[in-house]
Each structure stands twice: as structure tokens, then as C-alpha cells.
Amino acid sequence: MSDIVENGTWQEIGPTDDFVVDLGVCVQNGDDQVAVFRLAEDEWYATQNLCPHQKQMVLSRGLTGDVKGEPKITCPLHKRSFSLRSGEFLGEGEMDCLKVYEVKSEAGKVFLKL
Amino acid sequence: MSQETIIVVGNGMVGCKFCATLVEKDADKRFKLITFCEESHPAYDRVHLSEYFSGKTAEDLMLQPESWYAENGIELHLEDKVVSIDREKKSVTSAKGVELVYDKLILATGSSPFVPPVPGIEKEGVFVYRTIEDLEGMMDYAKKATKAAVIGGGLLGLEAAKASQDLGMETHVIEFMSRLMPRQVDDAGGEILKGIIEERGLSVHLNKATTNIAGDGKVEAMEFKDGSSLGVDMIIVSAGIRPRDELARECGLEVGPRGGVVVNDNLLTSDPDIFAIGEVALYNNFIYGLVAPGYKMADIVATQLLGGEGAFQGADMSTKLKLIGTDVASFGNIEPKEEHKDIVITDPVRGIYKRLITTTDGKLLLGGILIGDADAYGNLLQMTLNEMELPEDPMALILPAGSGEAPSFGPGSLPDTAQICSCEDVSKGSICEAIEGGARTIPELKSCTKAGTGCGGCVPLLTNLLNHQLEEMGEEVNTDLCEHFSHTRQELYRIVRTTGIDNFDSLIEAHGNGGRGCEICKPAVGSILASVYNDKVISQGNRKLQDTNDRFLANIQKNGTYSVVPRVPGGEITADKLITIGEVSKEYDLYVKITGGQRIDMFGAKVNDLPKIWEKLIAAGFESGHAYGKALRTIKSCVGSTWCRFGVQDSTGMAIMLENRYKGIRSPHKLKSAVSGCTRECAEAQSKDFGVIATENGWNLYLGGNGGMKPRHADLFATDLDDDTLVAYIDRFLMYYIKTADKLTRTSVWVDSLEGGIEHLKDVIINDSLGLCEELDKQMQHLVDTYHCEWKDAVEDPEKLKRFKHFGNSESTDPNIKFVRERDQIRPANEDELATV
Numbered sequence: 001m002s003d004i005v006e007n008g009t010w011q012e013i014g015p016t017d018d019f020v021v022d023l024g025v026c027v028q029n030g031d032d033q034v035a036v037f038r039l040a041e042d043e044w045y046a047t048q049n050l051c052p053h054q055k056q057m058v059l060s061r062g063l064t065g066d067v068k069g070e071p072k073i074t075c076p077l078h079k080r081s082f083s084l085r086s087g088e089f090l091g092e093g094e095m096d097c098l099k100v101y102e103v104k105s106e107a108g109k110v111f112l113k114l
Numbered sequence: 115m116s117q118e119t120i121i122v123v124g125n126g127m128v129g130c131k132f133c134a135t136l137v138e139k140d141a142d143k144r145f146k147l148i149t150f151c152e153e154s155h156p157a158y159d160r161v162h163l164s165e166y167f168s169g170k171t172a173e174d175l176m177l178q179p180e181s182w183y184a185e186n187g188i189e190l191h192l193e194d195k196v197v198s199i200d201r202e203k204k205s206v207t208s209a210k211g212v213e214l215v216y217d218k219l220i221l222a223t224g225s226s227p228f229v230p231p232v233p234g235i236e237k238e239g240v241f242v243y244r245t246i247e248d249l250e251g252m253m254d255y256a257k258k259a260t261k262a263a264v265i266g267g268g269l270l271g272l273e274a275a276k277a278s279q280d281l282g283m284e285t286h287v288i289e290f291m292s293r294l295m296p297r298q299v300d301d302a303g304g305e306i307l308k309g310i311i312e313e314r315g316l317s318v319h320l321n322k323a324t325t326n327i328a329g330d331g332k333v334e335a336m337e338f339k340d341g342s343s344l345g346v347d348m349i350i351v352s353a354g355i356r357p358r359d360e361l362a363r364e365c366g367l368e369v370g371p372r373g374g375v376v377v378n379d380n381l382l383t384s385d386p387d388i389f390a391i392g393e394v395a396l397y398n399n400f401i402y403g404l405v406a407p408g409y410k411m412a413d414i415v416a417t418q419l420l421g422g423e424g425a426f427q428g429a430d431m432s433t434k435l436k437l438i439g440t441d442v443a444s445f446g447n448i449e450p451k452e453e454h455k456d457i458v459i460t461d462p463v464r465g466i467y468k469r470l471i472t473t474t475d476g477k478l479l480l481g482g483i484l485i486g487d488a489d490a491y492g493n494l495l496q497m498t499l500n501e502m503e504l505p506e507d508p509m510a511l512i513l514p515a516g517s518g519e520a521p522s523f524g525p526g527s528l529p530d531t532a533q534i535c536s537c538e539d540v541s542k543g544s545i546c547e548a549i550e551g552g553a554r555t556i557p558e559l560k561s562c563t564k565a566g567t568g569c570g571g572c573v574p575l576l577t578n579l580l581n582h583q584l585e586e587m588g589e590e591v592n593t594d595l596c597e598h599f600s601h602t603r604q605e606l607y608r609i610v611r612t613t614g615i616d617n618f619d620s621l622i623e624a625h626g627n628g629g630r631g632c633e634i635c636k637p638a639v640g641s642i643l644a645s646v647y648n649d650k651v652i653s654q655g656n657r658k659l660q661d662t663n664d665r666f667l668a669n670i671q672k673n674g675t676y677s678v679v680p681r682v683p684g685g686e687i688t689a690d691k692l693i694t695i696g697e698v699s700k701e702y703d704l705y706v707k708i709t710g711g712q713r714i715d716m717f718g719a720k721v722n723d724l725p726k727i728w729e730k731l732i733a734a735g736f737e738s739g740h741a742y743g744k745a746l747r748t749i750k751s752c753v754g755s756t757w758c759r760f761g762v763q764d765s766t767g768m769a770i771m772l773e774n775r776y777k778g779i780r781s782p783h784k785l786k787s788a789v790s791g792c793t794r795e796c797a798e799a800q801s802k803d804f805g806v807i808a809t810e811n812g813w814n815l816y817l818g819g820n821g822g823m824k825p826r827h828a829d830l831f832a833t834d835l836d837d838d839t840l841v842a843y844i845d846r847f848l849m850y851y852i853k854t855a856d857k858l859t860r861t862s863v864w865v866d867s868l869e870g871g872i873e874h875l876k877d878v879i880i881n882d883s884l885g886l887c888e889e890l891d892k893q894m895q896h897l898v899d900t901y902h903c904e905w906k907d908a909v910e911d912p913e914k915l916k917r918f919k920h921f922g923n924s925e926s927t928d929p930n931i932k933f934v935r936e937r938d939q940i941r942p943a944n945e946d947e948l949a950t951v
């Protein structure tokens with residue numbers, strides 16, 4: 001039951017209950033990987049899983065949180081933080097942004113727009 | 115020459131002063147003076163209003179006797195109020211119907227107390243504190259009242275509270291903000307004031323927003339936003355002042371957005387024939403709520419009218435007064451800008467609080483506050499007004515005479531050339547320069563010196579140095595954990611202990627600043643919860659708090675794989691166990707290395723394989739080595755008296771016993787230890803957090819050592835201990851460290867930061883100077899009794915096992931991980947190699 005939209009399709013990625021609040025899960029998408037974060041009962045974010053700093057597939061294993069209300073993910077390797085809303089790097093200096101994806105939960109299932 | 119008419123609206127302190135000044139200067143009688151006085155008494159000394167309670171009469175307080183006005187040709191309209199101004203006709207009309215024409219008009223209507231629109235505020239028994247009539251009303255009402263509350267803990271409110279107490283009432287001060295005199299002092303000063311005031315029998319209630327005043331027609335109780343209430347039968351409102359600009363407003367003069375008649379340097383309003391002076395005048399967006407600036411304004415207007423030159427350029431707001439028997443003085447600018455330096459000394463025991471604000475370079479005094487001891491007021495005021503250069507150490511100006519310098523420990527004693535951050539090669543000197551240049555936080559220091567931006571290992575030392583320098587400069591140090599908690603780790607630990615809160619969500623809700631937490635507070639709280647309760651670190655509520663290492667019970671490596679370190683207590687291992695390590699490493703193709711802590715590390719494990727690896731290790735009798743946690747790592751040992759010809763005690767046996775006792779305990783940072791069998795010290799115990807060296811008679815205990823980046827020799831703590839005493843001392847040392855160290859602080863840094871250093875520790879641990887030993891012993895025993903192997907816990911729980919997967923939606927491992935072989939083992943492929951493998 002995927003619903004075709006402008007630049008992607010909604011893909012089911014698993015039951016809602018498999019996503020623990022405040023934690024991330026890595027989703028395989030062909031050769032690519034997406035990190036999906038559930039920050040509250042119904043608050044979802046998704047970014048690329050690749051940390052742009054060390055180029056490793058680790059972001060889904062980082063800590064979530066916020067800086068002045070802006071939800072963020074902190075990379076487990078060197079504690080670089082990125083906005084979960086925009087993917088923007090939240091620290092000092094130069095760093096690539098994260099790609100962000102749309103994600104939602106409906107009828108007990110989670111969908112990611114890929 | 116015909117006389118010009120000047121009408122002064124308001125005969126209060128400033129209006130009266132204006133009349134007196136003009137009369138004095140106007141020798142030729144060029145002006146005819148008329149003044150309207152709304153009150154039934156001609157101008158009186160409002161500043162000393164409270165003395166009306168202690169027996170002074172209205173006559174005593176009067177600034178000029180009533181006869182003075184007639185004698186000087188001043189037409190005084192007593193008990194008559196101006197109700198309108200006609201600027202076109204240049205006339206005023208009074209409540210009694212008098213209409214008079216002016217050439218120049220002076221507005222000196224002062225201000226009125228601000229009464230917040232709380233439901234019930236109109237009830238009988240609510241008073242303000244501004245006029246003699248207000249006081250008469252209070253005195254009358256107090257005869258049948260026993261309990262009063264003052265709304266507002268500012269200067270005036272406290273004065274009113276004293277008056278209310280003098281009237282024989284049980285008196286409560288209700289303050290909406292979190293401290294008394296919120297405009298003048300900071301939290302520490304407010305705390306000291308509170309102490310002083312409570313000592314004088316007044317009750318102080320902070321953070322109280324009044325939502326309702328209950329009672330049948332008259333005041334019976336106050337109700338607050340937090341749901342509490344206070345039974346009182348009288349209320350005095352002192353919640354600030356509002357300029358009485360109503361006349362000016364109605365006749366179209368310019369007024370400020372928050373009230374006050376706008377005046378220029380000449381104290382002229384937007385009408386060139388109307389001046390405003392005193393508390394009604396808004397100069398430079400500021401209302402001067404003191405009498406001295408008002409007097410200055412009166413003088414300037416009088417001078418100008420007589421043809422002289424005069425311009426108001428603001429006024430000094432310095433005051434010194436006795437508040438409830440305590441000296442309180444403030445001078446100059448007491449609202450520092452960010453770049454200014456703030457020097458504070460507090461002495462809660464003697465009730466003294468002093469604060470100086472200086473320019474960034476520390477050379478000029480801008481202002482300050484003195485509570486409890488205002489002897490230095492005169493000097494300091496002079497230094498401020500005359501812009502005199504401050505001495506090297508401005509603190510000396512406010513220290514009580516004869517107090518010596520505090521002994522310095524830790525980062526203060528390092529030479530300027532000392533390298534603090536080795537990654538970026540930053541010396542103590544350049545860090546201090548940056549702090550002097552205005553850096554106040556670790557992120558600021560990081561961005562201007564680069565220190566701590568590499569591995570981050572130097573951040574605790576950097577923090578210590580920053581705090582030390584700021585303290586030296588007399589500034590308050592921000593020790594907040596992060597934006598989510600305005601507490602230090604130590605304070606949070608205490609909060610968790612005393613409240614029994616056992617999860618992050620409740621803690622941030624009750625003691626945090628809102629938000630979701632972050633990578634700083636979550637692991638810190640996770641560690642505190644583990645240190646207090648020893649619940650499983652990856653149980654339901656706790657798992658989300660842990661950094662990746664604690665969450666996956668293994669150490670993440672640069673390519674996202676993990677290393678696995680089983681515990682090898684004391685470094686003693688059997689052949690069978692070695693074989694198991696060999697077999698497991700072979701099966702999962704792991705890189706194997708002997709660590710510095712006498713154990714074996716297996717690298718390159720993928721998340722999906724971790725549980726299977728542990729299962730095999732557990733089956734062979736291994737446990738988790740907690741290499742991933744801020745916890746006890748290893749206790750190294752030499753073979754001691756069992757094998758070595760020099761050994762005097764069984765160092766291996768002792769190391770194994772200690773390692774098994776403390777394994778798994780979470781602490782502010784990792785802990786390392788070693789036990790040597792004789793003074794030859796082969797196990798290097800003196801470079802450990804706690805080190806034990808055997809003697810003929812028992813054990814010597816060394817504390818606070820460190821290898822690594824900033825080596826520190828451990829301090830000898832106690833000698834020739836028997837086994838039980840040794841264990842008791844280490845128990846207390848560790849628990850005291852867990853209780854009082856800041857986050858991510860090794861024991862070496864912690865010991866140095868303790869006032870008194872190792873001597874203080876001896877006092878606490880051996881002499882029980884703080885009466886803590888019993889508590890520390892009990893807490894440690896709880897941790898020892900609740901030990902569990904975290905790997906075993908994970909592999910036995912299917913819910914937890916589900917999390918050890920790279921992908922949520924597939925069982926595959928991360929295809930991005932690539933290895934190459936080097937010296938017969940794997941290692942992560944580097945960027946150049948990635949394309950080829």
C-alpha cells in the first residue's frame with residue numbers, strides 16, 4: 001500500500017512498536033542506509049545513516065536530544081550534532097549537512113518516503 | 115516688568131524642592147509660583163516615611179512648614195488636584211474648579227504604587243505604601259489584624275515589611291521572583307538577604323505568584339499559583355511604581371511606552387512651555403526612582419528659567435540605607451553587560467554579600483552592591499564616579515581586613531608553558547589569554563584556541579583551568595551540566611539520592627529546564643542512575659540514555675565496528691580461557707591485541723555478531739570487562755609473594771578480590787587500579803586511580819594517580835593496612851568520588867580540585883570528619899551486592915537481543931565495513947584502499 005508522491009514513494013519499514021522512543025533504527029534501502037528516529041509517541045525523523053565526518057554508517061546509533069528546542073542527533077564517533085529537522089550541522093566549522101527524509105506512522109506501521 | 119506665572123502640579127518632594135530653589139535664586143521676583151497639592155499635607159519627607167510609625171508626626175516630616183509657602187509668596191492649593199491641562203489656553207483646571215493660566219508649567223506629579231490586577235485586590239485590608247494617609251490607614255487596620263503579607267520583595271517591600279512587623283504583626287514577604295531584591299542582587303546575594311531577614315523574624319516566600327485574594331469583603335487569605343495559600347488579614351502591595359502621567363497623556367504630551375513623560379536634556383516635555391521633573395519624568399527611557407536625581411532636575415529647571423544654562427545628563431543612582439537594621443548600599447551601574455567583569459564575595463554565616471562590577475580589563479569600577487557591611491561604600495563610590503584606576507586585585511577592596519590569600523591547588527600551579535591540549539598543542543598561557551580576552555565557556559575556548567577539539571581528552575583539565583581562572587578573576591563560574599540542567603553532576607547525584615527519582619524523564623521534568631536532553635546530560639544521568647541504583651544500563655528506560663558503547667556493551671571503533679574485552683581479574687587467565695579467546699577470534703575473524711591493563715581485546719566485531727561472541731565467552735566462564743563503561747577497567751597485578759622471590763604479599767590474590775568487588779560500578783569516569791607485591795612496584799600502582807603496594811606489615815594505599823595524557827603520581831594515603839581496612843578505605847574513596855566529582859573527571863583531577871587535596875580525603879575517609887562513612891559504606895555494599903554481568907543479562911533477554919542488529923528491516927550486516935589484512939590479521943581499510951576491496 002504505497003502511495004506515490006512527487007519525488008518518492010512511501011515504503012513500509014516495520015511495525016511502529018519496533019521503534020523505541022528517543023532511539024534510532026537503521027533502515028536498509030538497497031545500497032543506501034537511512035537512520036529513522038522516533039522522538040515521541042508520534043514524532044518521527046529520518047536522515048542519512050552516514051556520518052559526513054568519518055564517512056561511517058553509524059548515525060542511527062547516536063544519541064538524540066535537542067539544542068534550544070531544535071531536535072538533534074549526535075554522532076557516536078565524535079559527538080558532532082546535526083538538526084533532525086533540516087539535517088544542518090549544529091557545531092562550529094565546516095561539515096556537510098545530512099540528507100533528511102519524510103517518515104510517518106499510520107495504523108501501527110512506519111512508512112518512509114524513499 | 116510684569117511677573118510670569120509658573121504653576122507646579124504636585125507638591126511632593128521634588129515639586130517642593132523646585133519651589134524652594136526658585137524662590138532662592140529668583141532675587142528679582144520675576145516669577146509668581148502656584149502649586150497644587152493633592153494630599154492633605156504639604157510636601158513631606160517620603161524617604162523617611164517609615165519613621166511615621168516610630169513616632170514622628172506629619173509636622174516633623176514636613177519639608178517646609180505650612181507658613182513657609184505664604185511667606186515666600188507661593189500660592190499653595192492644598193487638597194486640590196489638577197484635573198486637566200489646556201495647552202492652547204495655557205491653563206490648568208483643578209478638582210475644586212479653580213482655573214489658572216500659566217506661562218510655564220512644571221509637572222511634578224511623582225508616581226503611584228503599581229497594584230497588580232489580582233482578583234480580590236480591591237478587598238478591605240489591602241494597602242499600598244506611599245503616603246502618610248496610607249500609613250494612617252495601615253495603623254488603624256493593624257489594630258484588628260495579626261498577620262500581614264507584603265507583596266514584593268524589593269527595597270520598598272522590605273521596608274514596608276519592617277514597618278508591618280513594628281506594628282506587631284506576624285509578617286510575610288511574598289516575592290514573585292526567585293530571590294529578594296531581584297533588581298539589585300543576584301541569587302547568592304538574595305539568599306544572604308533572605309537569611310538576614312528571616313533571622314529578624316520575618317517569613318520569606320519566593321517564587322510565589324499571587325492568583326487570588328480570598329475573603330468575605332475583607333482580606334482573609336492569599337492564594338498562589340502553585341496551589342498553596344497563606345492566611346493573612348492584611349496585605350501591603352509594593353510591586354513597583356508607575357509614573358503619574360495621566361494629565362500629560364490627556365493633553366497629548368509625549369509619554370513612554372511603559373509610562374512616564376518624555377523629557378529632553380533640558381527636562382522639557384514635547385511642549386516647550388511644560389517641564390517634567392521627579393519620578394514622573396522619563397529621561398533616556400529611564401525613570402529615576404530616587405529623590406536625589408529629582409532634586410537635581412528641580413535645580414536644572416530653576417536655573418534655566420532664570421536664564422542660566424543647565425542640562426540633565428542622567429544621575430547617579432547610588433544609595434546606602436539601613437534595611438531592617440542591615441546596611442545595604444548600591445552604587446553606579448549594577449546591571450552589568452555581558453562583557454563586564456563581576457566580582458562577588460559572599461559570607462552567609464556573617465550575612466555579608468559584596469559585588470563589584472568592573473570593565474572587561476578590570477581597570478575601572480562601574481558599580482557594585484554591598485550588603486551587611488557597607489563600610490567601603492564611600493571609597494568605592496568615589497572610585498566609580500571619578501573613574502579612578504583599580505588596584506591589581508580589586509577583590510582586596512571588599513575583603514575583610516587581614517584575610518590572607520587562599521592556598522592554590524591544581525591548575526593554578528601549572529606554569530604558563532604547560533601544554534594543556536596535546537592534539538592542538540595549546541599551552542596554559544594561551545588558554546588563560548583567551549579567558550582574559552572574554553572566553554567564558556568551554557565551547558568559546560574551543561573555538562578561539564582549538565584546545566579540546568581533537569580527542570577531547572583534555573576537556574576536564576580545560577574545564578578545571580577555566581573555572582580556576584574565572585574564580586581568580588572573581589567571576590561566578592557556570593557549572594551547569596548543559597542547557598537542560600542548571601545543576602552540576604554532583605547536584606544531580608544528590609537530587610537523585612534524596613528524591614529517589616530513578617529515570618531520566620522524571621528528573622528532567624522535575625529538576626531540568628525542559629527539552630529532550632542531549633549527548634551531555636543523558637549519559638551523565640544514565641551514569642548517575644547506575645551509580646545509585648545499579649539497575650541494568652540497557653533496561654527499558656535506561657538504554658536510550660547510554661552512549662553507543664554502553665548501549666551495545668562494547669567499544670565502538672573508527673569504522674563503526676566494536677571491540678570486545680572480557681574481564682580477566684588481576685590479569686590471571688587459564689589456558690582454557692585463552693583457547694576460547696583464540697577460537698572466538700578465529701571464528702569471527704577478529705583482530706587480537708594484549709592491552710596495557712593485562713587483558714585481551716578483540717577488534718572488528720559487527721553489531722550483529724556481538725551476542726553470539728558473548729555467548730561463547732560466557733560459556734567459557736568469562737564476564738563483561740566493562741571496557742565500554744565509565745566504570746572500573748582493570749586491576750593489574752604482579753605475581754607477588756606466590757612466585758616472585760621479592761614479594762611480601764599475595765598481590766595477585768588481592769587484585770582479583772578487589773576487581774571482583776568493584777567490577778561494573780559506574781563512576782564519573784573510568785577507574786584503573788593495580789596491586790604490586792613489593793616496593794619494586796612492577797604493577798605500576800602509583801599511576802592508578804587507586805594503587806596498592808604490599809609491605810611487610812600489610813598494604814600501602816595510593817590515591818589519585820593517572821597515566822595517560824596528564825600523568826600524575828598517586829598520593830600516599832595510608833600505610834600498613836590490613837585487608838579489611840584497605841577495602842573499607844577504597845570503598846569510601848570510590849563512593850565519595852562518585853558522590854562529589856564532576857562529570858567525566860578522573861580521580862587525579864578531582865583530588866587536585868578538592869580544597870585540601872589528599873589531606874581532606876584523609877579527614878573524610880579515616881577521621882569521618884563529614885560523618886559520611888556509614889552512608890558511603892552502605893552505598894558501596896549495595897553496589898557490590900547488586901552486581902550483574904551485563905553481557906549475560908543481554909543474551910538472556912530476547913527483547914534486548916533484538917537491538918543488536920545493524921538494520922531494523924533486515925538481518926544483514928553493514929556492507930560498508932571493509933577490512934584489509936596486515937601482519938596476518940584484519941584492520942579497517944583506509945580511504946584509498948576502500949575502492950579496491
Ligand SMILES: Cc1cc2nc3c(=O)[nH]c(=O)nc-3n(C[C@H](O)[C@H](O)[C@H](O)COP(=O)(O)OP(=O)(O)OC[C@H]3O[C@@H](n4cnc5c(N)ncnc54)[C@H](O)[C@@H]3O)c2cc1C
Pocket residue numbers: 123124125126127128129150151152153160161162163164194195196197222223224225243244245270273358361391392393394402403404405406408433435
Ligand atoms: C517608603 C518610601 C521610602 C523611600 N525611600 C527612599 C530612599 O531611601 N532614598 C531615595 O532616594 N528615595 C526613596 N524613596 C523614593 C522617593 O520618595 C521619591 O523618589 C521621591 O519622593 C520622588 O519625588 P516626586 O516629587 O517626584 O514624587 P512624590 O514625592 O511622590 O510627589 C508627587 C506629589 O504629587 C501629587 N500629585 C500627583 N498628581 C497630582 C495632580 N494631578 N495634582 C496635584 N498633585 C498631584 C502626589 O499626590 C504627590 O504628593 C522612597 C519612597 C517611599 C514611598
Ligand code: SF4
Pocket residue numbers: 534535536537538565566567568569570571572573823
Ligand atoms: S589533548 Fe586535547 S585532546 Fe588530546 S588528544 Fe586531545 S583534544 Fe586531544
Ligand code: SF4
Pocket residue numbers: 752753754755758759760761762765790791792793794795796797
Ligand atoms: S613488585 Fe615486587 S613482588 Fe611484584 S613482581 Fe615486582 S619485585 Fe616481584
